[in-house]
Amino acid sequence: MSEFDVAVIGGGPAGTHASLAAASTGLSVALFDDDPSAGGQFDRALRCELASSKVSTFFAHSVWAVTGAYRIDAVGPQGPVHCTSRALIVASGTTERVVPFEGWTTPGVIGLAAARILLNSQGLLPGRSTLVAGCGPLLAAVAAKTLENGGKVEAIADLAGTADWVRTLPAMAARPDLLLQALKWWRTIRRAGTPRYGRHSVVRVEPASEYLRATLAPCDASGLPLNAHRTTVLADCIVVGHGFTPATEITRLLRAEHRYSRGAGGWIAVADQDGRTSRTLLYVAGDAAGIVGAAASATCAMLTGLACAFDLGAADPSRLKRRMESLRGAQRRAVRYGHAMAALMAPSAAHADSIPPGTIVCRCEDVTRAEIDAACDAGAHDMNQLKAWTRCGMGPCQGRTCGDIAGELLMRRVGAPSREAVGYFSARMPLRPVTIEALTGDFNYDDIPIPQAAPL
Amino acid sequence: MSTLRQPSGRPFDVAVIGGGVMGCTVALFLARGGMRVALIERDGLCRSASGVNAGTLTLHMTRAALIPYAMHGWQMWMEAEHWLGSSVLATPAPGLSLAFTLPERDLLRVRATARREHGAKIDLLERDAAVAIEPGLNAAVLEAAFSATDGFASASLTGRAYHVALRAAGVQIFERTAAARIEQTNGHYRVHGPETQAAPIRIDARRLVMAGGVWLEPLFAMLDIRVQVKTLVNQLIVTERMPPVMRSVLSIANGLLSMKQFANGTVLIGGGWQGIGDRLRGPVETIPENLTGNLRLAQYVLPALKKARVTRIWLGLESETADAMPMVGALPGRNDAWVIGCVHSGYTSGPYIGKLLAQTMLGETTELPLFDPARLIAGAPEFSHREWTQ
Amino acid sequence: MRMRIHDSNHSGEEVPLFLDDRPLTARAGENVAAALFASGVKALRSSPRLRQARGMFCLMGSCQECLVMIDGRRALACQTLATAGLHIETIPPTSANV
Numbered sequence: 012m013s014e015f016d017v018a019v020i021g022g023g024p025a026g027t028h029a030s031l032a033a034a035s036t037g038l039s040v041a042l043f044d045d046d047p048s049a050g051g052q053f054d055r056a057l058r059c060e061l062a063s064s065k066v067s068t069f070f071a072h073s074v075w076a077v078t079g080a081y082r083i084d085a086v087g088p089q090g091p092v093h094c095t096s097r098a099l100i101v102a103s104g105t106t107e108r109v110v111p112f113e114g115w116t117t118p119g120v121i122g123l124a125a126a127r128i129l130l131n132s133q134g135l136l137p138g139r140s141t142l143v144a145g146c147g148p149l150l151a152a153v154a155a156k157t158l159e160n161g162g163k164v165e166a167i168a169d170l171a172g173t174a175d176w177v178r179t180l181p182a183m184a185a186r187p188d189l190l191l192q193a194l195k196w197w198r199t200i201r202r203a204g205t206p207r208y209g210r211h212s213v214v215r216v217e218p219a220s221e222y223l224r225a226t227l228a229p230c231d232a233s234g235l236p237l238n239a240h241r242t243t244v245l246a247d248c249i250v251v252g253h254g255f256t257p258a259t260e261i262t263r264l265l266r267a268e269h270r271y272s273r274g275a276g277g278w279i280a281v282a283d284q285d286g287r288t289s290r291t292l293l294y295v296a297g298d299a300a301g302i303v304g305a306a307a308s309a310t311c312a313m314l315t316g317l318a319c320a321f322d323l324g325a326a327d328p329s330r331l332k333r334r335m336e337s338l339r340g341a342q343r344r345a346v347r348y349g350h351a352m353a354a355l356m357a358p359s360a361a362h363a364d365s366i367p368p369g370t371i372v373c374r375c376e377d378v379t380r381a382e383i384d385a386a387c388d389a390g391a392h393d394m395n396q397l398k399a400w401t402r403c404g405m406g407p408c409q410g411r412t413c414g415d416i417a418g419e420l421l422m423r424r425v426g427a428p429s430r431e432a433v434g435y436f437s438a439r440m441p442l443r444p445v446t447i448e449a450l451t452g453d454f455n456y457d458d459i460p461i462p463q464a465a466p467l
Numbered sequence: 468m469s470t471l472r473q474p475s476g477r478p479f480d481v482a483v484i485g486g487g488v489m490g491c492t493v494a495l496f497l498a499r500g501g502m503r504v505a506l507i508e509r510d511g512l513c514r515s516a517s518g519v520n521a522g523t524l525t526l527h528m529t530r531a532a533l534i535p536y537a538m539h540g541w542q543m544w545m546e547a548e549h550w551l552g553s554s555v556l557a558t559p560a561p562g563l564s565l566a567f568t569l570p571e572r573d574l575l576r577v578r579a580t581a582r583r584e585h586g587a588k589i590d591l592l593e594r595d596a597a598v599a600i601e602p603g604l605n606a607a608v609l610e611a612a613f614s615a616t617d618g619f620a621s622a623s624l625t626g627r628a629y630h631v632a633l634r635a636a637g638v639q640i641f642e643r644t645a646a647a648r649i650e651q652t653n654g655h656y657r658v659h660g661p662e663t664q665a666a667p668i669r670i671d672a673r674r675l676v677m678a679g680g681v682w683l684e685p686l687f688a689m690l691d692i693r694v695q696v697k698t699l700v701n702q703l704i705v706t707e708r709m710p711p712v713m714r715s716v717l718s719i720a721n722g723l724l725s726m727k728q729f730a731n732g733t734v735l736i737g738g739g740w741q742g743i744g745d746r747l748r749g750p751v752e753t754i755p756e757n758l759t760g761n762l763r764l765a766q767y768v769l770p771a772l773k774k775a776r777v778t779r780i781w782l783g784l785e786s787e788t789a790d791a792m793p794m795v796g797a798l799p800g801r802n803d804a805w806v807i808g809c810v811h812s813g814y815t816s817g818p819y820i821g822k823l824l825a826q827t828m829l830g831e832t833t834e835l836p837l838f839d840p841a842r843l844i845a846g847a848p849e850f851s852h853r854e855w856t857q
Numbered sequence: 858m859r860m861r862i863h864d865s866n867h868s869g870e871e872v873p874l875f876l877d878d879r880p881l882t883a884r885a886g887e888n889v890a891a892a893l894f895a896s897g898v899k900a901l902r903s904s905p906r907l908r909q910a911r912g913m914f915c916l917m918g919s920c921q922e923c924l925v926m927i928d929g930r931r932a933l934a935c936q937t938l939a940t941a942g943l944h945i946e947t948i949p950p951t952s953a954n955v
Contacts, residue, residue, distance in 0.1 A: 045918065047888070047936050078752050093755070106919050118899035118912030125916035133891040134862040134884070160862045266751075374914075375921060377906035390630040392642070396511045399518055399623040402731075406905075407707045407778050407921040440753055440780045444707060444921070446931065448773035451763045456567060456607075459763045460756065461723060556955070707931075708905050710951045731905070731955045776931055 015041040015067070017319055018083050018096035020074050020261060022046065024305060025297020025312035026102030027057055030066045032316025033100070036325040040066045041094055043085055045073040045443070075441035075450075077261055080292070086449045098292040098319050101262055102312060103299045105255035105276065106411045108358060109145075110234065111366050114216035115251070116374055119223050123252025126153045136162040138248025142225050144168035144213045145252040147356035148193065153250060155196035158203045165246045167200065168211040168227050170234050170253070171355055182351030185344045186306070212236055212365070216249050225249050234362035254356030256415050257299050263438035267293055271430040273357045274350065275301030277415055278435055284342070285318035285335070286311065294319055302356070303349030310342045363419035372420065373413040375406020383417060387424035394434045397421055407444045410436040471505070471639075471670045478655045479505040479639070481828075482672035484646050484686060486510075487517035488814060489807045490678030491629040492821025493828075495551075498636035500829040505670050506638050507658055509645035509682070513626030516680055519783040520814045521703055521737035523725050524557065524618040526587040527564040527718050529812040530791065531578075534585035535835055540816035544620050551818075552635065553628040555620040558730065561600055562617025562716040563592075565768060566610045575720040579612040589614050601715045603771050617716045619727045619735075622814060644668065649675070649689040656804075674828070675804040681746045681786040683794070683808055692798065694843050696809060699785040700744040701737065702757060704765075706775040708732035713769055724764045734775060736765045742782040750782035787811070793838040795824055806840050860895045876945045883939035890916060890923040890934035893945075901925055901934065903950040924948060 019030045022044025030042045042061075061068065072087040081099045085092050107124040109115065121129075121137065123145050129135040130153065140163040143154045154164045183190045200207070212230040216223050225244045228236035234253075255276050262280040263269060268289035269278050279301045286294040296312040298304075303311060317335050325331055366372065368381035378401050391397040394404075394417065403417050404410035410417075414436050421433045441450075483494045486508030494506045506512075524544055529537045543550065544557040564579075566572035579589045590613045597611035598604050633640055641660075648659040656675045660668040679686045684696040709732050717726045724738040740757040744750040758780060766773045786809045788794050793810040807824050810816055826833045861884060863869065870885040876898060883892030890913040893901070900910040901923055913923040916935045923934040926946040934945070 045936070047938055076753070076755060076758075078755060082755065084755055107915060107917075116904070116909060116911060116914075118901070118910050121913065122915050125914065128916045129891055129894075130862070133887055134864070135887070135891055135895050136860045136862065139860065160864075371904075371907075371909075374904070374911070377904050377909075386627070389627055390512075390634075390640075391627070393511060396514060396626065399514070400627040405779070407776065407924070408919060409778065411919045412915070437781075440758075441777055443918070444776040444778050446774060446776050447706070447762050447766055450759060450777065451766050451773065452759075454763050456767055459767070460760050461721060708951060710949075729955075732951050774929075774931060 013041070013067075013094040015039045015094055015096040016323055017041070017098045017100060018043070018081060018094065019100045019102060020077075020083070021102035021104055021297070021299065022068070022070065023102065023104050023297065024054065024057065025104070025299070025308040026100070027061050028309045028312040029100045029102055029296045029316035029319075031060060031064055032313045033320050034064050034066045036317070036320035036331065038320055038323060038325065041069060041083075041096065042066050043069045043072050043074050043083065045071065047071045073443050073445065075443055075445045077265060077442075086445050091449060091452055098294070098323055100286070100294045100296050100315060100319060101299055102296040103258040103261060105257055105298045105302065108253045108256050108415055109251055110253050110362050110416060111370050111372055111380075112212075112214050112216070113367055113370055116371050117216050117218065117223065119247070120216055120249045120251065123147075123149045123153055123250055124255075126157075126250040130156045130160065136160060137250050138246060139163065140165050140246045141248045141250055142166055142168065142213075142244050142246040143250045144225070144227075146170040147252070147254055148352055149252060151193060151196040151200065154205060155199040158199050158205070164200070164203065164205045165244050166227075167205060167207045168213060169207060169209050170212055170230065172210040172232070175355060179351040179355060182348050186348045189306070189348065208242065211242070213249070213251055214241075214365070219245060222247060223249050230365075233359040235365050253362070254358060255298065255302055257301055258411075259299065260409070260438045260442055262288060262293065262295060263435065264440065264442070265290055265293055272301065273359075274353055276353060276356070277358065278430075284314070286315035287318060287322070292319070292322060302353035303346050304352050307342070307345035307349035310338055310345050314338055314342060358415065358419070360419055360423065363416055364423065366416070366420070372416055373401075373403040373406065375408050375412070376402040378403040378413075380420065383420050384424055387421055391421070392425050392427070392433065394418060394421060394436050398436055404436045409439070409444075471641075471668055478671035478673050479503050480672065481505070481674040481676060482507060482656060482658050482670050483676040483678055484658065485678030485680060485682070485808070486512040486640070486642070487515055487678065487680055488513065488625060488817030489680075489810075489821050490676065491633060492818050493676050493678060493807060493825050494638050495629070495632055495636055496822050496825030497828060498633070498638045500825065504638045505641065505672055506633060507641045507644050507646055507670060509643070511626060511642050512629055512640070516783050516785050517814060517817070518622055518626050519703065519781060520622045520701075521725055521727070521735050522620040522622040522814065523716060523727065523737070523812070524620055524815045525562050525716055525718065525725070525812070526582060526589070526614050526617060527562050527578075527612065529815065531581040531585050532792070533811065533816060534582055534587045536816040536819055537812060538586065539819035539835075541616065541618060543818040543822075544815070545618070547628065551628050552632045555622070555624045555628055556730065557618060557620040559616060559618040560714065560716050560727065562614040562718070563597055563601055563604075564612040564718045564720055565597070565604075565608050566720045567605075567607055567767075568609070571720040572610045575610055575612050578720065587614060588616070601713060601717065603713055603769050605768055605770055612720075619716055619729070620814075621729065641668070641670065646686060646689065673803065676824070677804070677806040678808055680808055681784045683786060683806065685746070690798070690804070692844060694794070694840070695789055697787045698744070698746050699739070699787055700742045700750060701783045701785050702740040702742050702753060702761060703781050703783060704736040704758070704761060704777055705779050706734045706772070707778045709734060709775050712771045712775075717768055719764065719768065724761070724768060726765055726769065734772060736761060738764065744782055744784065746784065750784060753780055753782065785813075788843055790843070793820065794840045794843055795820055796827075796837040796839050799841040799844055872939045872941050874939055874943045874945060877947055885939075887939045888935050889925070889927065889937045889939050889943065889945060892939045893934065902948050905950070906954045908950050
């Protein structure tokens, strides 16, 4: 078994920056990432820096277990691997949130982040024509990129109103480069004549011969549809996203303390400004620590890598501290911008109320809102009881798609004072579904370690 | 602080501490027998062993002496709609206990004989007959013990079923209420909830039933009684929904594997492989070598399983006494306090044993004897280490 | 209108695939889900209880909606790179409504 000083899970910008920072102090670092393309969709320069560093990379490896302090088990193209480390940095990113609406499970409805992956890393338009809906800065980014590449965008439906965007301007001023980028996107969108419906939500999608028909409704500040004129849009592909939820499966599996924060995007590990969690030598970096956006992710992750090195007793601690202090200013500015953007995508408790009773909430197990409400009424007052009684969260996505929504519905149905009061689905191994043969490898019957037989 | 009693102001007739299958069943039958019942549960109903076990309703796994109780319990689960009001999807299925080596075959024969002596109808089958019942079986099997009337249920549905039935029977349910202290005062028991709560509650009752599973040891301590109750930390593994790959309940002679496929297509794998945990912290962590061992057994027995993806692994806490036999009956020297628990394969026989205790408390005649706790309490021997737990 | 973007990052070497024995063409660098999507194949499987058509959704290996058989193994189409000669099979609906 290989031993490392630091293991980093998640090879996006945050995980990469944390790995490089830790390795720069002389520590041995292992970086795990499950992306099969092993190239990511970002920053080639950063990838080159990683390739020429001493970081041991395990690309296309899916980490399915973290135990002890710490043993990492993963499955890669050649089968199971495991290693141990003294410290663990979790840079697992986020899951996109989509608040269910009628017809959201129809093929051809995809996430906003999914559309970005199609455009950036797959070189594909989402559709011959596209509706872009939801909230946050990704709306304009996806719409503009689609238009730039010759696609048609039928409309943009934004939950936010103009006033919401104006409120972000002071924070945007701290990042004039990003403000300029946004203005360029909107110029592209206006030139194409794509209409923008502010304070509008998609309430239904249905097939319409080879297209999809989306119904847009005006909504209030929380995303609740109003009793007002509906607009229909025909498009080949419906792209929708309502913000991002930090991926906390690993930190919850390791029993670090967590709290619920709407501004941060949901449940996050309780951590200091350098990502130290309540558990010794366990850190969070990047959006997994709370939505801060790409720029802040990078700076914060560098600080986490250095903090980890400091905690492990790296050589020349005072020089390390000075390096960290030199990053604080950039961290503050980037985080300010990131928080403003996160506020635009923050989940509203009331938005879940818009889900009609017959609409699927748990896609894996076909559990509707009505079934969830009935279980709450029957006495399920916490997430794990809800899961046991309805199967919501028992499918292969392991609650990633439905968990946040289910928590919102449960809290409201039972009149709980907070999301903390109803909890979250217990984090379990495997962290991702993994085939039995990938876990068992090659073996003979005699290889199986048999404990003593049970008494008669 | 609020003191909870019946609406009339008098103490409850009985407080049942522990909302698993045992406690819930006792509470249900006592309430239907006319008692005013308070059911006190530290978490939610059936969230511990009773809700997270493999749901195996088998005569192969059970301690031989518990076979008659398991057979009654099997019947009750199959008829749950009648006495409980809703189903836990109990499904009859043939059960095969398998031997792949000569020592296992010998063990199989000894166990089958013991179980037959206690009333189970178990036949020994050669390989071809076993494969005819379960075509996906590894053809390396030497011999199998066959029971036509095994089965399984969906344990996760148990809590919901009891919730509805208990409320309908008028039981007062106190969830998220861990018993912190038990006073004996003025001829009744006073169960105190956690002091840390904003409005700590206390429940007065004339009688007490301890049904706390792995927490029986600290519960007994509240009455100044020393009983050793061991906590087993059992590993369970479930796959995603699969096309049909098996149709019987499978186990291995050494007791280290149990497998079944539910109507929803998921395959549940157990066998008592241990994880890390205890009654203070609860289930903590899987041991990777035990996960691999358990899965290798499963894959060896049913090779088609290797293509299935595991979606969840969890640990359930199971209680065990010093002689691995149940603890069911009146506390020594008391006519107002009882205990029920520590039954191996307790999910199968739970409803029947719970009903037996309720009948005893109501003064009714019972068909089978209980399991006197006195043997474990006064001068209990040093608890001997059991190697079957890792 | 074609859905594939042609620029310096995406060079267009063709990759032959089979979906339920039907020949399709992907482009080098695409994952199987995206390749099928671009070829107009959006429905990949059925939901377990209500038997609704489902297809790729998150493209990040999270939602599990793009589960298919690839060369005899259960795999997420969005996490599998399209390589020459890959045999993709859709998984037929199985269990009852439970």
